[in-house]
Structure formats: structure tokens, C-alpha cells
Amino acid sequence: MSEDTGHDLPELPEHFDISLEETGLRLNLGGHGDGGSDEVRPARPVSDRERVALARVEEELAARWPENKIDPTLERVDYVMDLLGSPQRSYKVIHVAGTNGKTSTVRMIDSLLRSFGHRVGRTSSPHLQTVTERIAIDGEPIHPADFVRIYEEISPYFEMADAHFGQPLSYFEALSCIAFAAFADAPVDVAVVEVGLGGRWDATNVVSADVSVIMPIGLDHMEYLGDTIEDIAEEKAGIITNPDSVTIIGEQEPEAKRVILERAVEVGSAVARFGREFSVVEAGVAVGGQSLTLAGLSGEVSEVFLPLSGPHQAHNAAVALAAVEAFSGASAQRPLDAAAVRDGFAAVTSPGRLERVRATPTTFIDATHNPHGARALALALSTDFNFARLVGVIAVLGDKDAAGILRALEPVLTEVVITQNTSPRALDAYELADIARDVFGDERVHIAGNLVAAYELAVELAEDALAEVGVQSGSGVLITGSVVTAGEARTMFGKEPQ
Structure with a gap:
């Protein structure tokens, strides 16, 4: 007898340099990545x-x-x-x-x-x-x-x-x-x-x-x-x-x-x-x-x-x-x-789900777009990683619970760089920044007009940790807030669709 319904239930028996001269969102890659399973290419070429x-x-x-x-x-x-x-x-x-x-x-x-x-x-x-x-x-x-x-x-x-x-x-x-x-x-x-x-x-x-x-x-x-x-x-x-x-x-x-x-x-x-x-x-x-x-x-x-x-x-x-x-x-x-x-x-891959795309500073992309997912993401970061400094790059769509997402992530993020993605539904960066200041306080919130500039600033903020902790592995960047944000970030890092 199920305690849930009262009915009988059937049983079942690297390092790379950023070039803002590049067109669009793509970054110049160089040096080394983190050696993960980056790209799954089509079985046959596309003309x-x-x-x-x-x-x-x-x-x-x-x-x-x-x-x-x-x-x-x-x-x-x-x-x-x-x-x-x-x-x-x-x-x-x-x-x-x-x-x-x-x-x-x-x-x-x-x-x-x-x-x-x-x-x-x-x-x-x-x-x-x-x-x-x-x-x-x-x-x-x-x-x-x-x-x-x-x-x-x-x-x-x-x-x-x-x-x-x-x-x-x-x-x-x-x-x-x-x-x-x-x-x-x-x-x-x-x-x-x-x-x-x-x-x-x-x-x-x-x-x-x-x-x-x-x-x-x-x-x-x-x-x-x-x-x-x-x-x-x-x-x-x-x-x-x-x-x-x-x-x-x-x-x-x-x-x-x-x-x-x-x-x-x-x-x-x-x-x-x-x-x-x-x-x-x-x-x-x-x-x-x-x-x-x-x-x-x-x-x-x-x-x-x-x-x-x-x-x-x-x-x-x-x-x-x-x-x-x-x-x-x-x-x-x-x-x-x-x-x-x-x-x-x-053999499992799940692009845009706490996906590591850079080794130094460690950079993750995650498609979290609601408070429930943001809480799971925060738990994963606190359980499986130990960052002295983790900077969030966050862009959210206008019909989402931005405050709820930010509140869920606040305990694991040292600072945030607020930006917006290219979706016509994107929440304006300045409006999102106002919400973020209510959650993080003024000193922990920065703003940038697009994803490339936001990531560049986040890297600078993350690398400020070097003087404090002495090791690069103590700093990281998390890009999140929407599926659109995650997709644009994957393109920015030159990742192939999977």
C-alpha cells in the first residue's frame, strides 16, 4: 500500500587571450584548454x-x-x-x-x-x-x-x-x-x-x-x-x-x-x-x-x-x-x-550544464534560468568545488524570476557582472543590475553592455584573487542566467553544437 496515495501501486520487480577585435561573440583561442570532451562534430561535413x-x-x-x-x-x-x-x-x-x-x-x-x-x-x-x-x-x-x-x-x-x-x-x-x-x-x-x-x-x-x-x-x-x-x-x-x-x-x-x-x-x-x-x-x-x-x-x-x-x-x-x-x-x-x-x-555530455570551458581562470557555463535550477547549481558549486573567488556573469530573460535566480546564487558568488544577451526578450542590463544590488549590495555588482565585455571584466575580477590566495585554481567565472546566455557563451568560446 502506498503511503502517498492510499492506493495499491503496481510493483516493479587553458589559457587563451580575448580579442575584442573579433566579430560577433567569438573569442580568439590559443594556449590550452582544460582537455575535456569539447567538441562533437557532425558525422559528415556541412557545405x-x-x-x-x-x-x-x-x-x-x-x-x-x-x-x-x-x-x-x-x-x-x-x-x-x-x-x-x-x-x-x-x-x-x-x-x-x-x-x-x-x-x-x-x-x-x-x-x-x-x-x-x-x-x-x-x-x-x-x-x-x-x-x-x-x-x-x-x-x-x-x-x-x-x-x-x-x-x-x-x-x-x-x-x-x-x-x-x-x-x-x-x-x-x-x-x-x-x-x-x-x-x-x-x-x-x-x-x-x-x-x-x-x-x-x-x-x-x-x-x-x-x-x-x-x-x-x-x-x-x-x-x-x-x-x-x-x-x-x-x-x-x-x-x-x-x-x-x-x-x-x-x-x-x-x-x-x-x-x-x-x-x-x-x-x-x-x-x-x-x-x-x-x-x-x-x-x-x-x-x-x-x-x-x-x-x-x-x-x-x-x-x-x-x-x-x-x-x-x-x-x-x-x-x-x-x-x-x-x-x-x-x-x-x-x-x-x-x-x-x-x-x-x-560517454554522457550535457553542453551548457555546469560545462567547463576554460582552465585558468576556471570558467563554467550553465543554462540555469529559474530559482529551482539556480539552487541546484549553487549546491553543485559548493559541494564539488572550492573557490576562493567565483565571479558570476549573469544575463536573464525578462519573463523570468531574476530576483529568485540571484538570491539562489548569492551565497556562492563573490561578485557579479551583470549584462544582457541578444534575445529580444532579454532583461535590460541596468534593470537587472538594480535587482542585483538589492541582493548583493552595491560593491559586489558590476555592469557591462555585452557578454564579451562582461566576461573580460569577470576574468579581471577573478584574477585579482591571485594576490590574495596565490594560486589560480582559487578563482573562477560562472556564466549563467538563461539558455540564450549559455548558448551565446558556447559560441563565444568556439564550442561546436552537440
Whole structure:
């Protein structure tokens, strides 16, 4: 008997120099980096002609209803899927919702599945640098030529849907349709699909998932999802639709867990919960990440190296393992191969998630964009690192809880350099600086007009620590505040899309 719902639940057995003369945001690289797994390049080269074609398609997609304007319905995507012969039904699906941790967990699930020999499609959103990141096949972003080809093949059906409903498909709806068609075209045998916003009426919810995953839920996008944790949980639990599925529940506030469990029981989905059916047994800092012992649904796996830092990533790893075990039908009598599990986790990358991009001063990029994520980021920094001086470079979008983000990060940041990214939705740097002064005080807040200038100033501030602590490893820079900020920072450092 579950203590959460009162219902019976089904059991599951370097150093480089900055040149501001360069155009755009890109920096001159030289010297040495930190030797990490920097770049994953496309399997085949991209011609100038293909880049031009992709840019044209991106313009056409951008002209659609923007993804930050929501008209909550599945009708348009359902209509297009019907016209295409329901490609989303041609492969198995693991569907991942939640407020934070979705993208990293999706990438872990993808890597684990590939280590077991599956051909995997993956969706994630939003993208950091290029739209092709949102659709991956065999762990690589879809090639621009394939993206353009799929788009051109199905765009007539977009136009039919536009005419039928009297409103165009949104940018996100169109991308979801492209992803589902691309996976069928590949073909893949399993798709790992990240929810865009909410769950119940998200464009991705035309799938019938074999495994539904609900990551931790916090207060975000309240204008669309509701003002309480319960309201938001109800929307996100809407991805649980298949009575033959398994629902994997990450760590949750009690009120969110109750709502999710009630939905799972209503649908008839089996359930596994973090802290009950699976957990993190042990986590320790390791060079380049952390070493984990995970208790999965089919037993413990020790000596797992995860090249990502922070307790939140250890939690994500436990969720990812449970999702793959549930998908594979693993049990105590038939556990997953531990060596393949270790290989899958060791190969994980998650760009823009506490991503180290420079060694001296140590520089991280993180896509945190809400207080819930900022608290997880602060905990990771305080748990896994020991900086004498850590300077934040922060740019936030105008519709986000900037004060909440800053308050969460204040305990781990010595000073902040406030700036703004190039998004038309960016919060003005001077307005953000006023908010930051309320949190940090006047003396700890600096301002710069763009990301390059802000990083240059942050490096100067971080290196001031040398005279105080005598070692460069005692200083660092964190660039964060939004997915857009993280993407522009990756481009600035010359990182390839992944």
C-alpha cells in the first residue's frame, strides 16, 4: 500500500587571450584548454549550400507562431501526424517532463540506450546554438541536409493544418513534427522525447510513451501552468497516458508527488519513485565529474563515472538508469549489464550544464534560468568545488524570476557582472543590475553592455584573487542566467553544437 496515495501501486520487480577585435561573440583561442570532451562534430561535413538552405528553413520556422506564445491544444500536431501516417507510433518512446533536469536526463537515457545497442532518436529544447541540436540521431545532431529534406517533405502538411485551423502551427509544434518524422525516416527503434512546456497539452504529447519520466517540479512558467506546485504537477503528469507504461518519478515536493501518483493510478501505469524503488547510494567527487553507486530497479551498480558535477546530476543519473531499466524490463533476476551501464554514463555530455570551458581562470557555463535550477547549481558549486573567488556573469530573460535566480546564487558568488544577451526578450542590463544590488549590495555588482565585455571584466575580477590566495585554481567565472546566455557563451568560446 502506498503511503502517498492510499492506493495499491503496481510493483516493479587553458589559457587563451580575448580579442575584442573579433566579430560577433567569438573569442580568439590559443594556449590550452582544460582537455575535456569539447567538441562533437557532425558525422559528415556541412557545405555552404546546406548552411544556406538551413538558414532559409530557420527563417520560415521563425515566422511561425513563436514558441513562447502558447495556445494549449494538441489538435494541430495530431492533425499533421494523422496526415503523415502517425510516424510517432513507429518506435518506442521514453517521454521526459519536469521543471529542471530534463535535458541532462534525456541525454543520459540516450547514452545508456545506445550503450545497449539501440538506435536512438532524441529531442531536447530549447537549443543552445543551432536548431539542429533539438533533434539527434545516434547521439549526433541531425545533419542540416536531413533537417531541410524532412522539413520540405512535410511542410505542405503544415500548410494544410494552418488552413484547417485558421492559425499556423507554432515553431515548437513544427519542430516536434519534424523530429517525429525524422525518427521514422532514420529509422530509430526508440525515441527519448523531452517535453517543451508543461506536458498535458505539450506538442510532444501525441506520443504514447512506454516509459514516462517526471523530473523535479518547481515554480516556473506559472502564467501557463498555474500558480501552485499542485497545478504545475497536474499539467506535467498529463504525459502519463498509457496504461501499459511505467512512470519514473524523480525527487519531488510531497504535494507534487501526490498529484503524479494519483495520475499514474488513474491511468494504470506502474510506478517507480526516487528514494523508494531507486536512489543514489553514494556519490563522490572525481576528476572531471563524480563517482556514483546507484541503486536501480534491478540492483546496485557501483563505480559509475559520470562526467557531470553536482548532486542534481547524480539524481538525474539515478532517474535515467531507472528509466532504461523499466524500458528494458530489467529485474533482480535479469539486471542490466553493469559494464554497459558504466560505458553509457561515462560517454554522457550535457553542453551548457555546469560545462567547463576554460582552465585558468576556471570558467563554467550553465543554462540555469529559474530559482529551482539556480539552487541546484549553487549546491553543485559548493559541494564539488572550492573557490576562493567565483565571479558570476549573469544575463536573464525578462519573463523570468531574476530576483529568485540571484538570491539562489548569492551565497556562492563573490561578485557579479551583470549584462544582457541578444534575445529580444532579454532583461535590460541596468534593470537587472538594480535587482542585483538589492541582493548583493552595491560593491559586489558590476555592469557591462555585452557578454564579451562582461566576461573580460569577470576574468579581471577573478584574477585579482591571485594576490590574495596565490594560486589560480582559487578563482573562477560562472556564466549563467538563461539558455540564450549559455548558448551565446558556447559560441563565444568556439564550442561546436552537440
